Amino acid sequence: MSKKITTDKRFFLKWFWILFAFPFAFMFLLLFLISVGLMGFMPSFKELENPQSNLASEIYSADGVMLGTYYIHNRSNVRFEDLSPHLVNALVATEDVRFENHSGVDVRSMFRVIVKNVLGGNRSAGGGSTISQQLAKNLFDRPENPNIFKMVIVKLKEWVTAAKLERNYTKNEIIAMYLNTVDFGSHAFGIKSAAKTYFNTSPDSLKIEEAAILVGMLKAPSWFNPVRNPERAINRREVVLNQMRRYGYITNEMYDSIRNVPLDMSRFRVQDQNSGLATYFRESLRLNLIEWCKTKIKPDGEPYNIYKDGLKIYTTIDSRMQKYAEEAVDEHMGKDLQPAFFNHWKGHKxxxxxxxxxxxxxxxxxxxxxxxxxxxxxxxxxxxxxxxxxxx
Structure with a gap:
């Protein structure tokens, strides 16, 4: 009798450990198949290093001022050194507080989401995606309307890609790459365009309250747009500032002060061909550059494209003199020539x-x-x- 109980116990333990280990073994096998490309396309290191994203070409004056851009997506890349520390702190505190401690996938955060969001029904518990996973998602398009199985495979591919990014890039490089790929709405792709569009400044000069607005928009750029939805943007800014206070990036005194700063969007301006200096000159230059591109070939054998290839175009125009000239024309046209024209034709049928x-x-x-x-x-x-x- 005792021998039978022992045999049954061993049989039970054997199947217990088989069933316990099966999900982990299956997951390991699935991740392996994905990493070697047997479950669909996986980017190579070369493709991770040079993602196919549309970069705006920038036109600079002789004194180093950017006059404007030619683009399909108004995106220009920046380095980590060009980012405000407030921006980096706000991003990490809000999106991935354990960013420095994981290798692309935060298992602890993932289980927290499963327990609180799925099992506990607490939708405010946040998401489990790390900054590296979000970068992986931004670099490569997802399929449209995927079923549950395809969505699981896509998420696992993003995990593998995130791990590859962590192995090949520093944490600082990943933060810069992520902020360069984000869509902030209002034709602003990437942090450089967003800082210029919303606050007429550069990423390294963003104040804490401005950084909090932009980081808050990452969750839903249209829903938290500070121009279209100022109340939602302020509430979202409050969430970001509270996260920064919670994790020690700002003090209680700074939090109390900054949260009461009014939302100032007076500098907002969509960046297009009609904004900035020398618009007529830039249009003439564009036509010349299109012809120039037809005869200039990239290493991959394709001709250059001023709307996609992130060219830097340096001109002989002095931005200060151009500004004075345009102000003089505006003053003459508005205060002298236009009124004279109206007076001359007044009363003519x-x-x-x-x-x-x-x-x-x-x-x-x-x-x-x-x-x-x-x-x-x-x-x-x-x-x-x-x-x-x-x-x-």
Whole structure:
């Protein structure tokens, strides 16, 4: 009888350890298959080192001031040394407080999320993704509308990629790479464009309250946009500041002071071809550069592209003289020439046409101008009906 009990006990223990070890063995096998590329595309070290992201080309004046950019995505990379310490502290405190202590995947944080979010129903417990995992997600596109199985594989791929990033880059480089890949909304891709767009400054000059706003936007750029949704942005800023206080990046006194700073978005301006200095010059330069790119070949055999390849273009324009010249033109046009024009044509029936031009001639001239316009020609080529073109 005793021998039978011992045999049953061994049998039970054997299957207990098999069942206990199976999930870990299966996970290990799955991660191995993913890492060697048998479960779909996995980026190589070369691809991790040179991710295919669209970088804006920057135009600089002779005195070193950036005049503007040509872009598909308004993104320019910065180094860790170019980041404000407040920005780095806010990011780590809010997104990944154990960033310095893990190797890409934070197992402790992951279990916390499972226990609190999934089992405990506490949705405010936060996410389990590390900064390295978020970088992995930003570097390579996810499939559209994946099923549960595909989503699990995608997450595991991000784990493997995050571990690769940690092996090949320093912590500081990973933070800089992550902030360079983030979409902040309002055509601002990356921290350099975001700092310029929202606060007209550079990443190394961001104040604590400004850094807290930008880090707060990472969760949902549109929902926490400080221009469209100032109340939500302030509440989110409060969360970031509280995290910074909680983990010792700011004191209680600093927290109490900064949380009461009003939200100032007076410097906000979307960066496009119509913003900045020398807009007409930059347009003329753009046309010349497009022709230049056709004859200049990259090492991969493709011609350069001013909208994607992050070129640095240095010009002979002095930004100070250009600023003075544009201010003089604005003053002359607004205070002198435009009022004089209005006064000259005031009371004229056919203004700005001469009194000797008939209504029939005016209609004909307007018709010819419309048909010679690029917009009309483009719509005609698209087979848009004439009556629709006139309504447009």
């Amino acid at each position: 056919n203004a700005p046409f001469g009194h000797d031009v008939s209504q029939k001639d005016i209609t004909r001239l307007m018709e010819l101008s419309m048909k010679r316009s690029e917009r009309y020609i483009r719509l005609k080529k698209a087979d848009v009906p004439e009556d629709m073109i006139r309504k447009i």
